[in-house]
Amino acid sequence: MKLSARTEELLQIVTVIDDRIDAAVALEFKETMRQLTDGAPDTVILDLSRVTFIDSSGLGAIVATMKYLAPGRTLVLAGLTGPVDRVFRLTRMDSVFTLYPTLEAAVHDQALQ
C-alpha cells in the first residue's frame, strides 16, 4: 500500500499511489493513514485519482480514517474515478464525505475556508 503525503500551511494532501483499496490492503491503509496524518493540520485531502477499484473494506478503512481524525480534523476526498464514485453513491457515503472532482478543486475550495 503506497501513499504519499505533503503538508502545506493549512492542509495535508495524501495521495494514494496504488490503484486498489481492497480487503487485502484495508488494514494497512488505515494504519498508514494514522501515521501519515499524525500532527496533520485541520484538513486532510485524500487524493484518490489513481484508484480505480475500491471495495467495502476499502470504503470502511476510509470511514475509519475520517472517524479517527474527527472531531478536530476533517477528511475530504478528491479525484474520485468512475468506479470509486459509484461505490460511494451506492452506499450513500457520498452524503457523508465532501467530495471534489479533482485535487485542484479540493485545494482551491479548502484554501478559501
Next chain:
Amino acid sequence: MADTPAPTFAFEQTLDGTQEAVRGALAFFLNRLAPLNLSDDARDTIELVVAETLNNIVEHAFCDHPQPGFIWIRCHYRSGDLHLRITDFGNAMPDRALPQPKKFDAASPVSDLPEGGFGWNLIHELTGDVSYARSGPMNIINMRIPVGAH
C-alpha cells in the same frame, strides 16, 4: 414462454478461501470474461460483486478455519445476464439467510458511522437476483448480474 436458450458462454474456477487468493482470482476471473466484450461499467460491476462475495466468504465462512477450504465459482452468460454460482464448505450464514442491506442515518455524528456492512448493500444493489442456500455442509450463492447485450 420460449424455451430457455443454452448458455452461450460458461466456465468454472476455484480458488483458496484466503484473502491472499482473492485479488489474483478476481483478475483471472475478469480476464476469462474477455470474450464477452463487456462494457467497462459491466466489468466494474462484476468485479465489485464478485470481490464482495469472495471477501465475505473468506471473512465469515472461513473465519475460524485454520485451513480454509476452496471456493468454487461457476459462471455462465445468457441473454444479457451473467449467472454466477459461488459455493464453499465454510460456516453457514447467520440464520441460514442472506444478510439484508443495512441502513444508516447520514445525519448521524461521524463517530456513529458504520465502518463495515457495506458489502451486502453493494451486492443487493448491483445484482438482479441473489439467493442463498445451505445444502448439507455447503453454502451456495446464486446471483444474476445484468451486463447488457452481448
